Amino acid sequence: MTKIVLVTGGTGLVGRAIEAVIxxxxxxxxxxxxxGSKDADLTDLQSTRSMFDKYKPTHVIHLAAMVGGLFHNMNNNLDFLRKNMQINDNVLLLSHEFNVQKVVSCLSTCIFPDKTSYPIDETMIHNGPPHESNFGYSYAKRMIDITNRAYNEQYGSMFTSVVPCNVFGPFDNFTPGVSHVIPGMIHRLHETMYSKEPEKAQEEKTFAVYGTGKPLRQFIYSKDLAKLFIWVLRSYQSVEPIILSVDETAEVTIAHLAESLVRAFEFRGKLEFDTSKADGQYKKTASNAKLRKLLPDFQFIDFDSAIRETVQWYIENYDKARK
Incomplete structure (x- = not known):
């Protein structure tokens, strides 16, 4: 019997990566x-039902969400809470009604408690409040885990979820104020090189990185995450969430990221750190011990190589990249 796998949010960063792997x-x-959003309004139950009726999926990867940058979250916590809860409830309800065999939903490391110990692992999700800046989005995402457990308890449904670390790659959102750290820096460095002060030689230009460059982050290349999503869909048999992250030893500083971008762009100007800007959280280390126990031999793409591939994609697709 052929599986019919429906991917919501399929036109975004992770969806495009899964499509490329498939x-x-x-x-x-x-x-x-x-x-994508043009196919159905997932906040509307009837629109979601029509989509499920059209495709009749046997499996679902649920990536769709209302997302935004820090300040958008801070000013719209109610919208992020309500709309994401509507989206998630509709997708899981229709998955139940259409007897979908398995649903894999995408959570986020921002759902973890603001005050916690490191490394964070899957058992810590509900141990305390998330950061107040995006509590609406965070609690809506946490509720996916709660809803999965409830469907499993009441109906035996195999609805599960994954928690990726910071994702980057082709088809990311490079929009200033909305983008995350890597696409944001890629966009700014490209602007520094080609748009700002065009009369200056590149050697005379400066790329300023916000903060000291010391904070540590785990970054996962979208193609690696796509392969892991597909593995979860096919092989992971638990309603308990699983963290999809690179190893703790693969953490890189923001300074390493900046230097890697400078090399990828072959930028010949000056790199400096604007210490008047805040660093944010020093580290958010996640443990992938559960993943490694189940999939010990998975090989992640080298960070600098993945950065080069992403930069190359951005340069080649500059006119149609989301920015």
Whole structure:
């Protein structure tokens, strides 16, 4: 029997990466359908039902969400809470009604308690309040885990979730004020090189990185995350969330990231750190021990190589990149 896999949010960063991996694999026993906001309004139950009725999925990867940058979150916590809860409830309800065999939903490391010990792991999700800046989004995402458990307890449903670390890669959102750290820096460095002060030689230009460059982050390349999502869909048999992250030893400083971008762009100007800007949280280390126990031999793409691939994609697709 052919699996019909519906991917919500399928036109975004992770959805596009999954599509690229599936295109390479060409599985004969699976039909993959990637949908975006143009295909259905997932905050509307009837619109969501129509989409499920059209495609009749046997499996769902649920990536769709209302997302935004820090300040958008801070000013709209109610909207982020309500709309994401509507989206998630509709997708899981329709998955139950249409007897979907498995749902894999995407959470975020921002759902973890603001005050916690490191490394964070899957058992800590509900141990305290998330950071107040994005509590609406965070609690809505946490509720996916609660809802998954409830469906499993009442109906035996295999609805599960994954918690990725910071994702980057082609098809990211490079919009200033909305983008995350890597796409934001890629956009700013490109602007520094080509748009700002065009009369200056590149050697005379300066790329300023916000903060000291000392904070540590774990970054996962979207293609690696896509492969892990597909593995979870096919092989991970638990309603308990699983963290999808690079190893703790793969943490890099923001300074390392900046230097890697400078090399990838072949920027010949000066790199400096604007210490008048806040660093933010020093580290958010996540443990992938559970993943490594189940998938010990998975090879992550080298960070600097992944940065080069992302920069190359951005340069080649500058006119149509989200910015």
């Amino acid at each position: 295109d390479e694999e060409k599985p004969t026993n699976e039909r993959w359908i990637f949908v």
